Amino acid sequence: MKIMTVDDDPIALGILETVLRQAQYQDLTPVLSAEAALEEVAAAQTPFECFLLDIRMPGMDGIELCAKLRAMAGYEDVPIIMTTAVTDKTRLNQALQAGATDYVNKPLDGIELGTRLRAAGQLSALLAGAPRLAPGATERPAGLGDPSGLRLPDAISLDPAPGIHDLEKLRSALLALPSGLYSTVVLGCSVLHVETAFEALPAARFRAFLNDIGRTLAEEFATETFHIAYAGNGTFATVLHKARQQKPHMVKQRLGRAIADLEPPAELSEEFPGIELAFGEGSSKGPMTGHGAAVALSEAIQAAGENAQTQAQRHRLSDLRKTLRPGKGRARTAFSQVLPRRLAPNLFRPSREENA
Structure with missing residues (x-):
């Protein structure tokens, strides 16, 4: 793994290099400032595969550098880990919102840093194939599908409501959880035949349709620590936190019952008789860390989408056989x-x- 480390303190940079080499990471590029880091990235013949950035640096700090790296082509999903002695949660949240994958506290621990690097690499690999909007954007540029610019894979932001979040902010919140194990159920759920709804409804009505689903699912868990975000392609990512008495199959049942009471838009009455969900789980089960939950979230989204495609194919075959x-x-x-x-x-x- 080709890693760049950035810290204005030469001693801290040397310690970080030693820790990384002990963890068997050998392809290292140490840099003493954010400005020099951007020059190194621009001049690199092969892209860097990971960055470790100090938050507090004179001039351009690590948070600003992180945002600039995320805006560069090819670095949208590369792991960026903040190395810092900062305990201010506001600063840490700013780093995560700027695109940081994770953070580690100084003084550095080699085992912990190695674990974070592996987890960040796994998470970024899972996210690399997912459609991504530009920071702050909710629609693709016009001309890429629907005349409004909206495409089915777009992870649009749902209207604000209790429990409803933007996907990237939900992922960042999981990564920012303090160290420890949490009783968490992470599920993805995909709307079957969502392509039919997308093709039949104007963009505004399709957005309203997604908002209705998100709000309905969130209301089912209104008295619990429940979070939901839209991930594109008709898939919703859900996290039930502090779920000591809830198992994945129980959460699926509750989500299924909640959505069964929601009527589809009138325009879909013939092609879309009812709203059904296909579910997917992340591989992490039982108590998990915030980082484990973030990885499980990406896996659950992918699994739900795959299950929805399989179920939709079965339905089409069944309909074909009944018709002929x-x-x-x-x-x-x-x-x-x-x-x-x-x-x-x-x-x-x-x-x-x-x-x-």
Whole structure:
């Protein structure tokens, strides 16, 4: 891993280099100022794969440097870890909002730093393929899909309401949790056939549709520490914090019941008979750290999207078979086995009736 370390204190920079080498990180570029760091990045023939930035530096500080790095092409998801003696949560939150992946406190601990580097790398790898909007933007530029500029993969911000957050802010909040283990349930849930809603509804109505879903799910957990954010492609990321008495399957049931009472927009009455959710979990289960929850959040989003695609394919196959209804005997057997296998070979499983 190609790492740049930035600190205005030469002694601190030397200590950091020693700690990293002991953790088996050898490709290091130490820099004494933010300005010099930007010059090194611009001149690099191969991109850096990780940054460790001190927050407090004269001139351009680590937070401003972090924001500038995030705005550079190719560095949107590279791990940026703040190394600091600062205990002011406001400054730490500012760093996370500027795009920092994580932070470690000085004096540095080699084992902890190695753990944070590995966790940050894993999280960034998961996020690298996710659609990302420019900082502060809620829509893609016009001409990239819908005339309004809105595209289905866009992780738009939902209207402010209790429990509803922007996806990046939710991830930052998880990363900023103090060290320790938390009883947390992390789930992703995707709206089945969301493509139909996106194509049939004007952009404003589609946004309202997403807001209705987010608000409905948040209201189900109004008296609990529940957070929800929209991740694009009809997928919502949910975090139930301090969930000692709640298991993932229990949270799924509650979310499913809540959404069952929500009526879809009138324009979708024929193509979209009801709102159904497909769920996905992160690999982390049971008590987890804030960093573990952030990783689990990305995994849950990905799993929910994959499950939604699988379920949607099953529904399409079922509808196709009901519509065509071939004759009996060999004709029916040929239809029910050959055609579905060509359409979705990994999904079709012949029933006992069809094999009879």
